Amino acid sequence: MRLTLRRSAPLPETPGTAGPARVDPRTKALTKRLRPGDVAVIDHLDIDRVSAEALVACQPAAVLNAARSTSGRYPNLGPEIIHAAGIPLVDDLGPDVMSLTEGRVVRVEDGVVYDGDHIVAEGVEQTSETIERNLEDARAGLSVQLESFAANTMDYLRRERDLLLDGVGVPDITTVIDGRQVLIVVRGYHYKEDLATLRPYIVEYRPVLIGVDGGADAILEAGYRPDLVVGDMDSVSDRALTCGAEIVVHAYRDGRAPGVERVEKLGVPHVVFPATGTSEDVAMLLADDKGAELIVAVGTHATLVEFLDKGRSGMASTFLTRLRVGSKLVDAKGVSRLYRHRISNLQLFFLVLAGLFALGVALAATEAGQTLIALVMARVDDVFSWVGQLVGGSS
Known part of the structure; x- marks a missing residue:
């Protein structure tokens, strides 16, 4: 079958x-x-x-x-x-x-x-x-949001004028900022690329590194350790909170600070900063009040659409905070797109090769250069003779 x-x-x-x-x-x-x-x-x-x-x-x-x-x-x-x-x-x-x-x-x-x-x-x-x-x-309804944004800005100015004008309410910290440059990192647009582009600046100037919530993890991922972690602690990892950085918990104006409970569970020392604005505003105001010479911001919000993108009326505070900080603030957002390296490794190799050739021609045109070339060639001839004798002896 x-x-x-x-x-x-x-x-x-x-x-x-x-x-x-x-x-x-x-x-x-x-x-x-x-x-x-x-x-x-x-x-x-x-x-x-x-x-x-x-x-x-x-x-x-x-x-x-x-x-x-x-x-x-x-x-x-x-x-x-x-x-x-x-x-x-x-x-x-x-x-x-x-x-x-x-x-x-x-x-x-x-x-x-x-x-x-x-x-x-x-x-x-x-x-x-x-x-x-x-x-x-x-886009057609954007004018309504502009009016709302303006109203929120004036309301924030009335409520926080003492903080904005005189620094009233800024807590004491142990990190020394006076006379130093400060780099504030927020997990915003193109923060990874911009942070990588700023690597030479970080190595040379060694600024105080402030991570705003998840920005502290961005600093760790880039190979550095934050000096300060500022925020409401809702998007920062335990690793960043326990890395040795000083912790500043952003609280509501009435003193409520949901992030304090998490920090206390980790047993990490901290201070509380009650303020109405956003955590990135708190970081800027803190750096400015403590005497920062320059504040470099990565990933922060700078345009109107970015403010509205956060979906909170408090973003009006960022506008006023930037006015408060003034000429100290350098916005590095998008710096990675300002200049991009266009020379390939192969082009760089040929460029170096051409430079060495030009140097050889220049040396050959002088008496000292001719003497140097003769000495080098004699040394090369000695090396080849030694190799030849070594090979001949072993055979």
């Missing part, structure tokens, strides 16, 4: 995109555990550029957003960055999508999220056309 083996037909591929769900309403917290192939589930109104770049770096299979990735308040760049990376972005899914079980495999198809065969939520999958349309609408 002859048995006939038949190949089974391949199983049909599951349509859409699938992967284990990683759920967190805070994008910054989610990226710490997001792995390639996971499905990122967030609740992030107006995805900003920094958050989008952090998501793209994790290489998720898809990004599911319970909120609108572009609300129309201002032209944020996050959705465009995610889409350009080839990662599906499904928008406005509603709160139900946040109920997905962590680690459970989910599937996304045509803007619909499935848990097995069950439909969890339906949203809008962003395309180049929808993203561009949303940005156009946002």
Whole structure:
């Protein structure tokens, strides 16, 4: 009896995109555990550029957003960055999508999220056309945000005039800043590239290194140790907090400081700085009040869109802080793009070779050079003779 083996037909591929769900309403917290192939589930109104770049770096299979990735308040760049990376972005899914079980495999198809065969939520999958349309609408409504930004700026000035004008409330620290240059690192746009470009400056001037929250980890990753870590301690690692740097916990104006509990659990000495603005403002004000000769900022926020990108009214404080610091501040953000080395190693080799040839010709044209060349050639001839005798003797 002859048995006939038949190949089974391949199983049909599951349509859409699938992967284990990683759920967190805070994008910054989610990226710490997001792995390639996971499905990122967030609740992030107006995805900003920094958050989008952090998501793209994790290489998720898809990004599911319970909120609108572009609300129309201002032209944020996050959705465009995610889409350009080839990662599906499904928008406005509603709160139900946040109920997905962590680690459970989910599937996304045509803007619909499935848990097995069950439909969890339906949203809008962003395309180049929808993203561009949303940005156009946002640009039209930017004037409203400008008015709000101006109002927030005046409100901050009224509440923090003593701090801005007289430095009232700045804590005492042990790190010596007076008369030295200070480098403040924030995990903002192009911070890695800019920090690498500033390496010669760091080696030569040895500035006081201040890491703002996750900026302290950026300093460690670059091969340095921060002198100060400033922030609310929500995005800095335990390694940075225990590296020996002085810790300044940014607190709310009423004295509440959620980051203190974490620092105390680690047993790390610290001081508290109550202020209304952002942690990068606190770092600048601290450096200025303690007598910094120059403040170099990497990754900080400088433009209006960047202020709005943070999605908080307190960003108005950064505008006033920059006015307060004044001519001491040198913004190094984007310095890595100012000049890029265009000479390849091969071109450099031929350039050196041409230089040596020109030097040889110049030496040959002088009496001293001819004598030197004759001595060198005689020495080379002696070496060849010695090698020849060595080879002849061994044979």
